[in-house]
Amino acid sequence: MTIKKSAALLAMLTIPAAIVINDAPTSANSSNSYDWQVYNVESLIDQINAASSTYDYYLREARNAYNALTYYQQTQVRNAATLFYYLDTYENHQEILNTFAAKMSAISARNSTFIRDIEEANRYYNSLTYSQKNAIPSHSYIQLQNYMENVRKMEAVQLSFEQLNTKDWNYVSNYQSAMQAYNSLPYDFRTLLSTMANEKMREYELHQSPAYNRSIAQQVMTAISKLTTSSTQQQVDAVRKEYNALNALQQRLVTNLQDLLYIEEAQRNIPFGWDPYYYEEDEEKESPTSIEVSKKGDSYSILIPVSDMNRHIPTKITVSDSISLSIPRAAIPASNNNAVIALTIDEVKGQSILFSASMHNENLQFSSYIDIEVKGFPASASILRLGNDGEYEATPYTRVLNKHVLKTKNSAEYIVSEHNAKFFDIQADGHRYQIEQLAKRKIVSGVENNYFKPSAHVTLAQYAAMISRSMGLTANEHSTYQDIQGKWYEASVQALLEAGILDDKKSNYFHAEQVVTRKEAALISIRMLQHAGVAMADPNLSKMPFTDIKQLSSSERYYIALAYEYGIFGGKENGRFDPNGKLTRSQMAKVLHRTLQIAKMI
Numbered sequence: 187m188t189i190k191k192s193a194a195l196l197a198m199l200t201i202p203a204a205i206v207i208n209d210a211p212t213s214a215n216s217s218n219s220y221d222w223q224v225y226n227v228e229s230l231i232d233q234i235n236a237a238s239s240t241y242d243y244y245l246r247e248a249r250n251a252y253n254a255l256t257y258y259q260q261t262q263v264r265n266a267a268t269l270f271y272y273l274d275t276y277e278n279h280q281e282i283l284n285t286f287a288a289k290m291s292a293i294s295a296r297n298s299t300f301i302r303d304i305e306e307a308n309r310y311y312n313s314l315t316y317s318q319k320n321a322i323p324s325h326s327y328i329q330l331q332n333y334m335e336n337v338r339k340m341e342a343v344q345l346s347f348e349q350l351n352t353k354d355w356n357y358v359s360n361y362q363s364a365m366q367a368y369n370s371l372p373y374d375f376r377t378l379l380s381t382m383a384n385e386k387m388r389e390y391e392l393h394q395s396p397a398y399n400r401s402i403a404q405q406v407m408t409a410i411s412k413l414t415t416s417s418t419q420q421q422v423d424a425v426r427k428e429y430n431a432l433n434a435l436q437q438r439l440v441t442n443l444q445d446l447l448y449i450e451e452a453q454r455n456i457p458f459g460w461d462p463y464y465y466e467e468d469e470e471k472e473s474p475t476s477i478e479v480s481k482k483g484d485s486y487s488i489l490i491p492v493s494d495m496n497r498h499i500p501t502k503i504t505v506s507d508s509i510s511l512s513i514p515r516a517a518i519p520a521s522n523n524n525a526v527i528a529l530t531i532d533e534v535k536g537q538s539i540l541f542s543a544s545m546h547n548e549n550l551q552f553s554s555y556i557d558i559e560v561k562g563f564p565a566s567a568s569i570l571r572l573g574n575d576g577e578y579e580a581t582p583y584t585r586v587l588n589k590h591v592l593k594t595k596n597s598a599e600y601i602v603s604e605h606n607a608k609f610f611d612i613q614a615d616g617h618r619y620q621i622e623q624l625a626k627r628k629i630v631s632g633v634e635n636n637y638f639k640p641s642a643h644v645t646l647a648q649y650a651a652m653i654s655r656s657m658g659l660t661a662n663e664h665s666t667y668q669d670i671q672g673k674w675y676e677a678s679v680q681a682l683l684e685a686g687i688l689d690d691k692k693s694n695y696f697h698a699e700q701v702v703t704r705k706e707a708a709l710i711s712i713r714m715l716q717h718a719g720v721a722m723a724d725p726n727l728s729k730m731p732f733t734d735i736k737q738l739s740s741s742e743r744y745y746i747a748l749a750y751e752y753g754i755f756g757g758k759e760n761g762r763f764d765p766n767g768k769l770t771r772s773q774m775a776k777v778l779h780r781t782l783q784i785a786k787m788i
Contacts, residue, residue, distance in 0.1 A: 227251045231265045295374035304333045340375045343367045352393045359619035403439035415452040423723030488529040512557040542597040555593040563590045572599040580629045580655035582787035609638035617772045620779035629656045640772035647675035647698035654678040667696040687713040705765035708749035711781040718785035732763035754780045
């Protein structure tokens with residue numbers, strides 16, 4: 187081999203492998219060295235992909251290779267504009283990334299600007315373009331979203347604290363829900379609300395203290411003591427409103443409630459010739475001696491002559507150490523003054539009670555609710571009643587001191603239950619407590635798979651079923667409405683129609699599948715209270731704060747005003763009531779729970 191050929195071969199072997207490309211373009215007026223350098227830069231630029239993990243590598247290699255070219259060679263690079271675009275974008279993204287990282291690093295719970303720094307970082311992120319946002323690492327974005335979510339939760343808790351009102355009937359449940367949400371916050375965010383939380387805890391402790399509740403009850407007792415049968419209707423109504431405004435604990439501390447009931451009865455009957463002073467002081471005894479109570483094992487038999495029952499206050503009957511009855515004279519159907527009521531109570535201590543009532547050897551259905559007071563049931567227990575279908579269902583009762591007070595109009599079998607329903611979608615719901623309390627008593631149930639769907643709307647059929655369960659109402663007749671006959675809710679709707687809680691529509695169709703509106707729910711709630719025997723004074727329509735009810739009928743305004751005065755309904759923004767707003771399942775739970783509280787059925 188000649189020396190010339192050996193030198194040529196050696197030169198070929200020393201060419202860098204990275205630029206040995208077989209299909210490189212050639213030019214008649216340029217050298218091979220020039221062609222390979224330009225094409226190598228173009229090839230590197232073509233391989234830049236912003237979505238690829240090799241983006242930084244190829245961008246850096248293309249930039250270095252381009253800068254190594256002569257000025258003339260740089261002008262020959264066909265895709266140089268693409269390189270410049272990527273370089274500008276990359277430098278811009280790096281600046282954005284550095285700025286965002288600095289804002290995130292500045293966030294610290296130790297700073298007084300903690301929340302402001304979070305909001306500033308979020309504003310900066312939201313000001314970026316789509317491609318700029320893609321430059322932010324996913325872990326930084328997730329961290330920012332967690333910050334913002336906790337800010338929203340903290341603000342919701344703060345609002346819940348601000349809205350707490352000790353005069354609300356559902357104050358205790360609202361407080362418990364707010365504290366539960368507060369305790370679920372991360373430590374840093376909980377610390378920001380600690381002062382307000384401590385203040386609300388002190389307020390709650392005061393509200394629950396015996397001394398505080400006794401002082402509130404004493405004010406009402408003093409007002410009652412000042413009434414006489416000669417007091418005006420307005421004076422009696424004012425005291426009745428004061429009593430109704432008390433919570434359940436405070437009402438139990440009012441020991442002279444019977445005086446108020448007596449005066450109200452007097453005012454109703456004086457125009458018809460009744461003289462309240464005619465009766466001797468000891469005429470109405472707690473348990474008339476003519477009432478017979480006999481025991482055989484765990485079974486008790488009671489005989490009550492109707493003529494010997496108290497006329498204006500309920501007749502109290504002590505059945506045993508753990509059971510007593512309270513029966514109003516008005517609960518006995520008319521024209522039975524000479525009859526004898528036969529009652530039997532079978533008791534399995536701490537587990538169940540079988541109660542039956544008869545008159546004239548036939549099953550007795552009372553005209554109004556009577557009370558069965560039972561000691562010995564666990565305080566946390568739910569009481570259920572055996573239904574006609576053999577399944578245990580809801581029944582109206584309340585817990586008073588160490589007793590369960592069951593309300594019934596019929597013979598019934600009761601059992602103690604530890605039924606508890608859990609729903610996955612109400613953890614953050616403002617009416618979670620009410621939903622769980624109603625579910626515990628089997629008044630409401632979930633939709634499917636342990637979901638309650640609190641935002642779903644409530645139909646009249648669904649609401650009728652819940653009300654009939656909660657008040658222990660049953661239908662005596664089949665419905666005449668063609669569109670509910672044979673439906674699962676026929677008996678519930680018919681029971682409410684017979685009780686006067688729902689209006690008879692005087693047509694062949696009831697339309698029970700229509701969604702319940704707020705004004706309809708207000709009417710239904712007041713009708714429930716009337717059926718339960720709650721004495722109510724006429725509302726003061728002039729003090730109504732709502733701006734959107736002037737177009738409603740006078741009866742609709744009447745029911746809305748009463749529902750507002752009793753705290754069953756509040757208003758919405760801008761002083762609106764929103765009478766045609768559709769009721770959700772969550773709102774329904776709050777309305778129903780509040781109504782049953784006032785009726786002393788929960």
